[in-house]
Amino acid sequence: MTKRIDANPSRGPSDHSVRDQVVEAATEHFGHFGYEKTTVSDLAKYIGFSKAYIYKFFDSKQAIGEVICSNRLEMIMAIVNSAIADAPTASEKLRRLFRALTEAGSDLFFHDRKLYDIAAVAGRDGWPSAQKHEQRVRQLIEQIILEGRKTGEFERKTPLDEAAYALYLVMRPYINPVLLQYNLETASAAAALLSSLILRSLSP
């Protein structure tokens, strides 16, 4: 699961497992005490490594946070992809996409562990992992619209990129963890209502 962050990919499997260990411990520690309040020294003490040893594997605290964030976002995309895989229509795919993103986001960042803090920093500071996730969601939306245009489910007048970006903007408050924290209670009802609105906007 762990991604290479440092510049030396030839360190071999045992280094991999050290990296995994650091990421696992950091996930726990950040989950308890918050990402922003934790220093690499705190982390080193918690794991029982020296600070210098951790820096052999990760350039910075952010590099560790990026791996955790990437892992979570990978899990969200895996849930989303499996949710939409067998949807019979493009409309149903959009509904499931919205629902799965909302639910998986709530679970993985808020309920499973208190990792909201990392997600918030990642969103605020535009971490590559957060930007990549946004790109992937936008591409997925565009693909589904294209599919629905081909089958005649959706209208074809609106420029594709405009339609896709507007849909993304509707979903964004329930996808972006920084915004989702203010929408948690109403998120699933909102996702259903807004999916219907989106589908009305796409009807030919």
Place this chain on the structure above:
Amino acid sequence: MTKRIDANPSRGPSDHSVRDQVVEAATEHFGHFGYEKTTVSDLAKYIGFSKAYIYKFFDSKQAIGEVICSNRLEMIMAIVNSAIADAPTASEKLRRLFRALTEAGSDLFFHDRKLYDIAAVAGRDGWPSAQKHEQRVRQLIEQIILEGRKTGEFERKTPLDEAAYALYLVMRPYINPVLLQYNLETASAAAALLSSLILRSLSP
């Protein structure tokens, strides 16, 4: 502009002007130092009144904050109402409503003075002023949809309350100051794109 907060409405015009003075000074002070970090004692010192004297006019710091928040929200609604007053169609009313809410919100809470702090607390703690504002916006949306249904601009199949609430949800990230802070840079472009999406969703 100042609203009565205390229980004794018979104090007469001079008390009114004291209330105005307190609200004016508090607007300045909160704007500089933030609502949450300011105490009634700070405020009293700043104005040159005793704390007890301020408490003769306002029950609490929140009571003062409520007046400021109400005033700002009244100003936003006045701007909105004048923006939509002469719109030729219901569609154009919706576009102008969205644009005016977004722009006035950005200006009055973020640019004019740094009163975001009050708006955030009002939203978070469900102050009556914030709830009333939400109700008014939702009613206005419902009225405009009804108007467009009568003229044949909008579809009539979707239950009115569902259509209105879904529209409100689309606009909410740009109306609610707590959410708007994360959307400030993209707000006006988003308002335009989302207005078009909304209108597509309403087309007969």
